[in-house]
Amino acid sequence: MIIELGHFCLILAAVVAAVQAVVPMVGAQRRLPGWMALAGPAATAQFALVAVSFGALTYGFVTSDFSLRLVVLNSHTLKPMLYKVSGVWGNHEGSLLLWVLILSGFGASAAWFGGQLSASLRARVLSVQAAVGVAFYAFILLTSNPFLRLELPPLDGQDLNPLLQDPGLAFHPPFLYLGYVGLSMAFSFAVAALLEGRVDAAWARWVRPWTLAAWLFLTIGIALGSWWAYYELGWGGFWFWDPVENASLMPWLLAAALLHSAIVVEKRETLKAWTILLAILAFGFSLIGTFIVRSGVLTSVHAFANDPERGVFILIILALFMGGALTLFALRAGAMEGKGVFAVESRETALVANNILLAVSAFVVFIGTIWPLIAEMLWDSKLSVGPPFFNVAFTPFIVGLALILPLGAMLPWKRARLGRVAWSVWPLMLLALAVFGLVLVIQTGRSVLAPMGFALGVWVIGGAAVDLARRTGRGDLGARFGRLLRLPGADWGKAVSHAGLGVTVLGVAVLLAWQTEDIRAVEVGAPYNVSGYTVTLKGVEPRIEGPNYLATRAVVEVAKEGRVIAVLRPEKRVYPVARMPTTEAAILNGVFRDLYVVIGDAQAQGGYALQVYVKPFANWIWAGCIIMALGGMLSLMDRRFRVAAGARKARAQVAAQ
Incomplete structure (x- = not known):
């Protein structure tokens, strides 16, 4: 009975999503307040229905209900309870149900906390989010139904893939999905803005927390997956440039670029079209990752399914949403003209350089990942693109990013003097060069990678500390320390995240050079x-x-x-x-x-x-990831406070009138 209830709720959630995708969108187009207002309750109802459905499937796994086909294929009575629960998403069908649960959860959150959005923008955002949900509901119900019953249930199940029976990998997929699906909110905001024909600082302030949350979850998910690969597979490595690993890295890089680009839109109201494009591409690469994991076209130890037919369905979803969004972008990009102008020496220029490095590095990883597939399709040739290519092609972009990060974070907006900023960090430059020389002398006959890693680590971590120190102004140490503690969470979050990147870069370089x-x-x-x-x-x-x-x-x-x-x-x-x-x-x-x-x-x-x-x-590799995630949390907490403060201020003004 509980299983049937879960199946029914999933179908009903698909119907609600279809209504949510159409009615508020039409209402926004025709300025019908009642139709637009339907978006919020529909998003909440959809999330509640999917939650019941997911709970029913979880109940089937926990109670070892072997009349359920998915439980037979992915569980066993002797399996520890943790892996019975993680077995719910440790397969193709269950992972897709988790996907739509998170998707509807983000939509419901936008409905709950988006009261300060204009009615039309809120309705369009929730409609686009629901439209993505409709596509995945159709995918689940037509090709990947997790509630299929067996006519003759066996006495026991076939067990979960042993590689997945590990605490690290039990929590790795949910965090990755929170990141993948979280980028759908940035996509929905981008498409809604294109439909509205307006992108401004207020829009950027709403996009940033959703993107930051997605980036934060992706950081944690990638770190858990890397840690699992390190200690579980027995290969002794932390990153193998596996197609599925790359599938999570690409949207992480684009989400980082989107975060920095949205800052420019918020502060200077420029780079609008580029920011919209990044929001579309970031979610597009999340869908590409879903295709890689489930289609079977690329071999991976992480793959959930090897079904080309399911892969075709995902390609259709990808073509529908990416093709539609990019077409709309091409039609409306001209209306997204930036208002702000800036000099070559400015923080805007540094953030543009940051975006170029992150975006191009993501496309380098993409080309290396799909090149074996392209070679097989075009030339019937079996090729393998492994770590040597990625290490050579990807590393220069990260080195360039690390070099510009400290200076770029300290440059003023609009117009700056690079020499003045460089002068403030010249002791740090000397220290980084001294560390490079010292490590180079200490090691004998080894790669220059380790000295570079130490120098870049010192440069980035020290740059974050100098940035914080500069923000405290002048005066005695006690006064400066007090101002340091009162800095906004976003300032702390930026510095901590940058320092975390420096720690990870140092750990990766030294491990590869000296192991x-x-x-x-x-x-x-x-x-x-x-x-x-x-x-x-x-x-x-x-x-x-x-x-x-x-x-x-x-x-x-x-x-x-x-x-x-x-x-x-x-x-x-x-x-x-x-x-x-x-x-x-x-x-x-x-x-x-x-x-x-x-x-x-x-x-x-x-x-x-x-x-x-x-x-x-x-361990510095994962320590750096933890520090980056901590920085994201600090920034996210600050952003939530500022949004809530703005909402309270607006309500107070209305009440005073």
Whole structure:
């Protein structure tokens, strides 16, 4: 009964979305207040219906209802409860239901908190958001129904993909979807603005918090996915330029560009057309990511489905919304003329450069991702585009971004003197150059990547600190410290996010340049040296029983300078139901290095294969991501306060009249 209720609510939500997509839009066109007012209640009703539907599917997984086809394919009675719940979205059909839940949730939030928008703009935004929902409801109900029943239910299920049975990956998809779908709000605002024929500072103030929230969720989701790949797959890497990894990186880059471009619209009312285009493209690349994950046209360990027919449906959605939005943009772009003018030396110019670097880097990743598909279609040639291409093609853009970031953040609006700003940071320039030289001298015969990473990290992190210090003005330290604490959350958020990028850049560069790898067949009890550590395989436990898996566990002793510093227990697991092995690395985490150990297969000549990696500054990568996310939270909190304050002020003025 609960499952049928969930199915019925999903169908009813699709009907409500269709009404919401049409009636308020017509009302906005004809200036009918009653029709426009329907958008808010419809958005709330749609979200409530999808929430009930998602809750019904979750109930099916939690209770192991094997009359439900999706539960059979993705669950098992012995599976821990966390993975029963995460199994709801650990598949194609359930993940799409989560997608429309988040989509309707963002629409409902715009209805709840968008009371200060003009009635016509609010109606159009919610109508466009509902139209996107209608397309995905049709996709789910026609090709990917999660509520299909089995005529003869089995006694047990086939289990969830073992690679997905991990805490990091349990929370990774929801955060990514919050980011992907969050960009739909920027898209809806962009299309609504094109229909209204007006983009101004008020529009930018409303777009920025939605884009910032999407960027924040994408940052967390990407970091969780990278962390999972690092410790779960046993490859020892944090980023493999996998097509699905790239699918999340591209909208993240475009969302970052959109955030900075919207600032220019808000402060100077220029770059309007470019900002609208970025909003359209950012969501378009989210749809492209959805296509990559589900179509099967590109191979990935992360893919949810390998169904070309479903991929065609997503391509139709992509063509419909991107084609329609870009056509509308072409027709209305001329009306989006910027009012503000600015000199070459100005913050506007720095933000334009920032946008160019971010947007072009996103398109470089896009070309590298789809090039194997293009080569196969046009020339019937099997090609593989791997890390060497991406590292060479993508890195210069990030280096350029890091170089201009501190100076650009401190330049005044409209007209600036670059020399004056550069003079204020010359000690930081000298420090970055000194760090570069020092690291270059200390390392011997290694890549210049590590010195560059240290120098860029110091430059970006120090630049964020100098920017904050400049905003406190002059005076004694006590007064400046007080002014520092009273700075708006947006100023703190910008500085913290930029510092987080510097930390991540430093971690990535040093890890790639200085990591060491040792793979060999090891006899039990025979010690050997890896980068100053003495590693000894003390023994192997061949059969460890887990909740729903069997494991081979190694006991590895690690010593340094004759003192045992850790005993690590890497595992190789086999999930009997899914008939799939996984590798569980054992990691000795540290602030400045990780010791990473993986057990391999038993060798014919005796012993076991053992992989040992020493990874310097590995945790700085994810620490930087956490810092960036924290900066986003600080900015988002400030933005919400300012929007709410503006609303209260407007209401107070109305009441006084």
